[in-house]
Amino acid sequence: MAPPAQSQRSPSPSQPSGKGEVSDLKSQLRQLAGSRAPGVDDSKRDLFKKVISYMTVGIDVSSVFGEMVMCSSTSDIVLKKMCYLYVGNYAKVNPDLALLTINFLQRDCKDEDPMIRGLALRSLCSLRVANLVEYLVGPLGSGLKDSNSYVRTVAVIGVLKLYHISAATCIDADFPAMLKHLMLKDPDTQVIANCLAALQEIWTLEASNSEEASREREALISKPLIYFFLNRIKEFSEWAQSLLLELVAKYVPTDSNEIFDIMNLLEDRLQHANGAVVLATIKVFLQLTLSMTDVHQQVYERIKAPLLTLVSSGSPEQSYAVLSHLHLLVMRAPILFSSDYKHFYCQYNEPFYVKKLKLEMLTAVANESNTYEIVTELCEYAANVDIPIARESIRAVGKIALQQYDVNAIVDRLLQFLEMEKDYVTAETLVLVKDLLRKYPQWSQDCIAVVGNISSNNVQEPKAKAALIWMLGEYSQDMDDAPYILESLIENWEDEHSSEVRLHLLTAVMKCFFKRPPETQKALGDALAAGLADFHQDVHDRALFYYRLLQYNASVAERVVNPPKQAVSVFADTQNSEIKDRIFDEFNSLSVVYQKPSYMFTDKEHRGPFEFADELSNLSIGADAVDTVVPAQQVDANDKDLLLSTSEKEDGRALSSNGSAYSAPLYDAPASVPTSQIQSDLVNLTSGLPGHVPAASLAIDDLLGLGLSVTPAPAPSPPPLSLNPKAVLDPGTFQQKWRQLPISLTQEFSVSPQGIVALITPQALLRHMQGHSIHCIASGGQSPNFKFFFFGQKAEESSNFLVECIINTSSAKAQVKIKADDQSMSQTFSTLFQSALSKFGVQ
Numbered sequence: 001m002a003p004p005a006q007s008q009r010s011p012s013p014s015q016p017s018g019k020g021e022v023s024d025l026k027s028q029l030r031q032l033a034g035s036r037a038p039g040v041d042d043s044k045r046d047l048f049k050k051v052i053s054y055m056t057v058g059i060d061v062s063s064v065f066g067e068m069v070m071c072s073s074t075s076d077i078v079l080k081k082m083c084y085l086y087v088g089n090y091a092k093v094n095p096d097l098a099l100l101t102i103n104f105l106q107r108d109c110k111d112e113d114p115m116i117r118g119l120a121l122r123s124l125c126s127l128r129v130a131n132l133v134e135y136l137v138g139p140l141g142s143g144l145k146d147s148n149s150y151v152r153t154v155a156v157i158g159v160l161k162l163y164h165i166s167a168a169t170c171i172d173a174d175f176p177a178m179l180k181h182l183m184l185k186d187p188d189t190q191v192i193a194n195c196l197a198a199l200q201e202i203w204t205l206e207a208s209n210s211e212e213a214s215r216e217r218e219a220l221i222s223k224p225l226i227y228f229f230l231n232r233i234k235e236f237s238e239w240a241q242s243l244l245l246e247l248v249a250k251y252v253p254t255d256s257n258e259i260f261d262i263m264n265l266l267e268d269r270l271q272h273a274n275g276a277v278v279l280a281t282i283k284v285f286l287q288l289t290l291s292m293t294d295v296h297q298q299v300y301e302r303i304k305a306p307l308l309t310l311v312s313s314g315s316p317e318q319s320y321a322v323l324s325h326l327h328l329l330v331m332r333a334p335i336l337f338s339s340d341y342k343h344f345y346c347q348y349n350e351p352f353y354v355k356k357l358k359l360e361m362l363t364a365v366a367n368e369s370n371t372y373e374i375v376t377e378l379c380e381y382a383a384n385v386d387i388p389i390a391r392e393s394i395r396a397v398g399k400i401a402l403q404q405y406d407v408n409a410i411v412d413r414l415l416q417f418l419e420m421e422k423d424y425v426t427a428e429t430l431v432l433v434k435d436l437l438r439k440y441p442q443w444s445q446d447c448i449a450v451v452g453n454i455s456s457n458n459v460q461e462p463k464a465k466a467a468l469i470w471m472l473g474e475y476s477q478d479m480d481d482a483p484y485i486l487e488s489l490i491e492n493w494e495d496e497h498s499s500e501v502r503l504h505l506l507t508a509v510m511k512c513f514f515k516r517p518p519e520t521q522k523a524l525g526d527a528l529a530a531g532l533a534d535f536h537q538d539v540h541d542r543a544l545f546y547y548r549l550l551q552y553n554a555s556v557a558e559r560v561v562n563p564p565k566q567a568v569s570v571f572a573d574t575q576n577s578e579i580k581d582r583i584f585d586e587f588n589s590l591s592v593v594y595q596k597p598s599y600m601f602t603d604k605e606h607r608g609p610f611e612f613a614d615e616l617s618n619l620s621i622g623a624d625a626v627d628t629v630v631p632a633q634q635v636d637a638n639d640k641d642l643l644l645s646t647s648e649k650e651d652g653r654a655l656s657s658n659g660s661a662y663s664a665p666l667y668d669a670p671a672s673v674p675t676s677q678i679q680s681d682l683v684n685l686t687s688g689l690p691g692h693v694p695a696a697s698l699a700i701d702d703l704l705g706l707g708l709s710v711t712p713a714p715a716p717s718p719p720p721l722s723l724n725p726k727a728v729l730d731p732g733t734f735q736q737k738w739r740q741l742p743i744s745l746t747q748e749f750s751v752s753p754q755g756i757v758a759l760i761t762p763q764a765l766l767r768h769m770q771g772h773s774i775h776c777i778a779s780g781g782q783s784p785n786f787k788f789f790f791f792g793q794k795a796e797e798s799s800n801f802l803v804e805c806i807i808n809t810s811s812a813k814a815q816v817k818i819k820a821d822d823q824s825m826s827q828t829f830s831t832l833f834q835s836a837l838s839k840f841g842v843q
Contacts (some may be wrong), residue, residue, distance in 0.1 A: 022061055025050060029067035041076045048082040055089060062090050065097045072104055080108070080116055091127045091307060098129045116147035120153065125158035133166045137173050137239065144178050149188035156182065156194040163202050169541040176202055176216070189232065191239030196220070196229075196247070221251045230265050238274040244281035244587075245269070249287045258289045259295075270306045275318055276588075278306050279325060283587045298335045308343050315350050323357045324593045328584060332521040338365045345377055346389070355389050359396045366400045372409065375400060379413055382425060391428050398432030402439055402571060406759035411436065411443055415450045426454065427464035434467040436570045437474070444475055452479050453556065456489060462498035469501065473508025474565075476515050482521040483512055490523050493530040501506045502539045506531050512548055514558045539748045721828045723773035727793035734777055734791060738802055741819040744826035749814045749834050754841035756809050762786055765840055774803070784810040792829060794822075802831045805837075 025047060032044055050706040051068065054061045063554035065087075072083040087105075091098035098554040101123075108120030127560060140162060145471060156179060170176070183195035199218060219225065229244045236244060238799050245266075253259045258742045262284070269281040282303045285788030289296040307329075309321045330337045345364050346355040359378070366374045378400075381393035394417060400408040414436070417429040433447050451471055459465045469489065476482035486509050489496075496502055513520040531543025533612040549557040591598045751759075758764050768774040770788060778789040804817040814837060819827045 022054070022059075022063060026064045026067055029064055031070055033067060033073075041074060041079060043789055044071055044074065044079055045076075045082075047071075048086075051086060052082055055312065061086075062097065065090060065094075066100060069100050069104055074376065075113070075116075077113070077115055077119075080119060084119055088123055088126045091129065094568075095129045095131065098127050098132060099128070100384075100830070102132065102135050106135065107138060109142065114146070114151050117143070117146065118151045118154040121158055122154045125154075125161045127549035128161070128165055133162060133169045136162050137169065140175065141173070141178075144175075144182065146399065149186075149191055152188065152191045153194055156191060156198055160198040160201060163198075163205075167206075170202070171206075174267065184228070189236045189240060193236055193243055197243055200247075222245060223251075223254075223810055226251050226262075230262065233265075233269070238272075238277055241269070241272075241274075242276045242280045244374070245277070245284055246611070249280070249284045253288065256292065259292070262288060270303065275310045275314065275322055278310060279322070279588045282307070282325075286584075286587060289764060297333070297336070300333055303329075304337065304340065308340065311343065316354055319350075319594060320354050320357065323361070324595070325587065327357055327361050327364075328580075328587070328592050330361050330582065331580065334364045335367070337361075338367050338370055341365045341370050343376055346381065347731050348739070352386070352388055355386075356392055359392050360388075363396045363399045366404070368404070371400060375410055375413060379416075382417060383420070384576045387424055391424060394425065394428040394432065398428075398435060401432070401436055407440060407443075411446065415447065418450050418454065423458065423460065427459060427461040430454075430459065430464045430467040430471075434470055435571070437471065439571075439643060441565065441567055444478065447471075448475050448641060449476050452481070456485055460502050463502050465498070466504040469504040469508045473504075473511035476508075476512040476520075483516055483523060486512055486520070487523040487526070490526045490530065493527075499536045499539055502531070502534065502536070503542055506539070506542050506546060514562050599616075615781075636704070694726065721825060721832055722795040724793040724795045726771040727773070727775060727789050727791070727800075729775075729777065729793070731777065734789070734802065737821075738819065739798065742800065743817050744820050744823050745816070745818040745830050747816050747818075747830060747834075749816060749837055751807060751812050751814050752838060752840065752842055753812065755837075756841070758841035759807065762788075768840050769836055772832070774833060774836060781806075784808055790833075792833075794825075800827075801826070803833060 003649055025741070029044075029047055030049075032047070048068075048071075051061050051064060068083055068086050072080065076079070087098075087101045089253060091101060105124045106122050108116050109124065111117050111120065117129065120137055124139055129486055136158070140155055140158050143151050143158065146152050146155065159170060159175045159179060162175070179195045179199050179202075183192050183199065186195070200217075203213045203217035203220070209219050213413055226248055230248065233241055233244055246260065248763055249265075251262075253262065264285060266281050269277055272278055272281070285299045285303065286296070289299050307322060307326050309320050311326065314322075341362060344358045344365070346358050350358075359381075362374050362378065375397055378393045378397050382397070383391045384391050384393070394414075397414060401407045401414065404410065414429055414432060417425050418433075420426070430451070437444055437447055451468070454468065456465070456468060459468055469486070472482045473478060476486075479485075486505070492507065493502070493505075496505075498818065506527055509520060509524050513524045528543050528547055531539055532547070533538050535542065546557070546561070549560060579597060581594065582592050586592065586598055589598065590601075594601060659834065755765075762779055765788070766779070769776060774790050774792045776788055776790050779787065781787045786807045788803075788805045788807070790805060792801040792803070793799065799821045801821075802819040806815045807813075808815075816830070818830055818833070818835065819824050
């Protein structure tokens with residue numbers, strides 16, 4: 001039987017069909033290099049296109065560099081452009097090849113065609129090879145004096161490129177003085193704008209080393225120069241106008257008349273079609289009138305219309321940028337925008353980020369006159385099929401309720417949300433109802449009547465469940481089923497993965513116990529027993545604290561856990577006024593879009609938690625001797641390939657077991673106590689609780705075994721896993737395994753206070769872990785976030801365990817991901833790793 005015929009596949013025009021393809025190109029280019037036959041330029045174009053296409057997809061075609069240069073002797077500007085593109089790409093990575101281009105580029109800088117002169121000069125300055133700067137000075141000097149404005153424009157930017165390659169060469173050639181002369185005398189506005197941009201950058205960088213440079217920088221914002229630019233501003237391009245307006249915003253007028261003169265000159269810029277020009281003009285107006293309160297308020301009224309027009313026109317991205325600036329102004333003066341609230345209603349076809357910002361603005365402008373209309377609109381969004389927007393709208397209704405005095409209608413609307421029988425609506429509403437009750441306790445009867453009908457089984461989100469539990473504890477005297485609901489939740493303690501819910505549950509059952517002791521006695525006993533056996537440090541500590549508080553004095557415990565409540569008048573703001581003022585000073589910049597000052601996302605020390613990548617694609621690790629401590633590869637904070645987000649949301653953590661992997665200290669109490677013993681002690685306590693418990697009846701000395709003479713709990717037996725103390729793992733193998741193996745466990749451990757202190761020198765952790773046969777192969781980060789990669793190897797076989805450990809010194813927590821060749825031993829290795837980490841700094 002004949003074999004099936006293979007499909008004939010034609011080679012892609014952008015991919016070489018074999019190794020000889022580049023060689024063929026080279027020979028064809030060489031044949032055309034000196035030819036002047038008719039149609040040769042067309043042939044060159046086809047070959048140049050192939051070379052550029054290969055280069056674009058990452059194929060190395062540097063071998064045809066000489067032939068490309070030889071073929072550049074042509075008057076065809078398209079060929080020139082492609083040749084300059086090729087030269088600029090390979091000159092950066094191969095400075096030796098760049099020497100071959102100097103002659104033909106210098107020759108093209110003297111071409112009769114100004115377009116070729118400009119392109120050649122731009123390519124020459126783009127080589128960025130330090131040992132070739134001497135060849136730039138002559139062409140740049142000629143370019144600055146060229147009769148064509150395009151060449152002068154390119155030459156000005158070329159001077160700036162030269163400065164970044166060799167600042168001394170640029171200054172010695174007196175190029176800044178030539179730029180200053182051009183800025184004042186050149187008839188072309190684009191040349192003037194480029195000169196201004198280049199001089200600003202050069203003098204700013206030179207100001208720290210030279211007083212003259214500092215004076216020159218200040219001279220750029222002098223009155224004569226500012227008025228020179230303002231009088232010609234209409235002649236400039238949109239980019240240049242934005243540049244000039246940024247300069248004007250730094251100018252300090254001498255009196256109010258000068259302020260009004262500048263504002264009158266720029267009045268028509270507010271009607272400009274370009275959003276960047278409008279925002280730059282608004283910044284000038286705002287900065288000039290900061291010291292004039294009445295005029296500043298009038299400026300807000302004047303700039304409303306241009307901003308609202310920009311929001312409704314253009315792309316969603318432009319609308320978001322303008323809305324961000326409008327949001328900043330709304331937060332500073334909400335009363336001035338309260339009548340324009342309808343402009344902030346969401347359109348059905350707007351993206352989520354625009355809608356979210358509009359909801360924040362609706363919340364800010366809400367007052368007594370427009371609250372009803374705004375809340376009605378927001379309630380419509382709550383039924384939206386877009387779940388994130390529905391959530392945000394419910395939160396917005398809650399924020400409005402917390403900042404208004406008359407909340408009758410708003411509370412009714414919120415309670416109606418609870419009847420919609422949508423999980424996400426119920427969850428968001430419960431959180432808001434809790435905050436409302438904290439501020440308006442007089443609404444407790446109405447709210448509790450509705451909340452009491454909600455089944456705890458239908459509430460799954462941790463924050464919502466915690467809010468429901470808080471209300472069950474706080475208003476247990478008004479909810480008949482409160483003790484029994486809490487008891488059912490305690491029975492499912494092991495199934496509750498959120499530590500926040502477990503903490504609220506402990507507090508709620510304590511509150512309920514003091515209000516309805518007989519019905520809550522069993523639930524409290526079960527909760528304390530479960531809390532003391534909990535792996536999570538905070539849950540364990542709170543349960544132990546409540547026990548000891550009850551043991552000491554129940555009346556004191558009641559005053560601590562269930563004191564008289566005072567209404568919360570003001571909720572904490574997420575941003576302080578200083579940060580808001582700093583953002584306002586940086587109006588018309590990314591600071592407004594990010595809603596944080598520039599230093600928070602530009603300065604290394606203010607970037608906050610690192611954002612790490614999950615892979616080790618660029619990790620370079622050196623293998624060292626295994627008899628000594630393996631020096632971890634130190635990683636710079638900017639190496640994003642080694643950094644992983646340490647600020648993941650708790651909801652997204654895939655925690656094992658009961659949601660955590662903390663090893664709680666035993667203190668002087670046994671690790672677990674029979675529930676029957678707790679119940680018997682609580683019976684004694686309950687019998688003396690006729691409402692308020694007298695101190696004399698608080699005999700619960702034996703509760704949970706505390707107060708008994710008990711022997712310390714025996715140390716846990718070591719896990720049935722021994723590791724190779726001299727394990728070796730090749731760095732390449734580590735990277736390959738890390739990419740290929742699935743995550744076996746994701747856990748969170750606690751680090752002892754002594755360990756946090758010892759982590760001041762990260763090498764101490766590496767030595768400690770190696771003492772437990774767990775070796776570090778790389779480390780990185782800086783306080784408060786440190787990241788380590790460990791590996792362990794079975795003693796009896798070459799089966800590896802890979803660990804990614806991120807330690808936050810602020811929270812004293814370690815987030816751990818484990819990957820293993822033998823998945824069945826992952827939990828055992830995790831126990832061993834946790835045991836070793838818990839002893840760091842202690843022994």
